[in-house]
Amino acid sequence: MALEGVERTAAQIATLAADGHWHRYSAGPGAKGPRFYLWAWARIDTDDTDTTGGCRWLLIRRHPATGELAFYRCYAPAAVPLLTLVRIAGARWAVEESFQAAKGQVGLDHYPVRTWTGWHRHITLAMLALVFLAVLAAGRPGEDPQRVPLTLPEIRRLLAVLVLARPCGIEEVLRWSRWCRRHQAIARRCHYQRRSQS
Template sequence: MALVKVAGIRWAVEESFQAAKGQVGLGHYQVRGWTAWHRHITLAMLALALLAAIATAQPPSDQDRIPLTLPEIRRLLAALILPQHRSITDVLRWSHWRRRHQATARHCHYQRRSEP
């Protein structure tokens, strides 16, 4: 039983590292010293913690769209913070459309899988 518990904990850690590599660039470091490596890893994990906190703090969404995911939150923050030629209204409208489209796709997928 203890081995299963340890394997389950390891799975969660591996998932976190994969999310950090994909979303905040945990694996994109080119440093020579321990101090620089430590700074990079600390900032990447802080960024992942911020994304996770935002994802956790969001209110329940409607049935017509999925909740904000880590990649979607990262895209929204980048679109709102980095200088671009799109307005905030356009960025939010695009996010709403995308999440509604993903919810429709999820619903159709579940409906098709439940058919005999």
């Protein structure tokens, strides 16, 4: 990509960013508190074949502890502030988490089929199961602020224990779920508090 008429790699552009160009912003909430990174951006040139206009940037994310860099090539029809690009880049985590949940909770990636029809049926049922779990989790208001709301893995575990096998009574299973979610809420508060102080 070109920066001020000179072809450079994204890593070369990142080395040109002075300390004053890095801004600490959160990419969104994480399991252990806000995901803070250092962000910089550079306006990059368009090539001669581009007729769409608009603005293009190289958005650079640096991990504050490890210094690991990640790059995003951004476009907007008009100029936007850095924080807007950071917020949009952070939204990709929700998409990735959804795919991870689909793989881990409903077996989206476990299809031993060889035909398109079989694959299509498997993917459709897996996505339907994920929607079912998500609706159950979203439709259940947080009954106790001292507990984490029901999550997809917890609902899946409860369904497996209550529907497929009952090694103990329903009250015992629900008591264990309440206890577990209460301790998760305490851990989340501690993580958020620690992250917010740093």
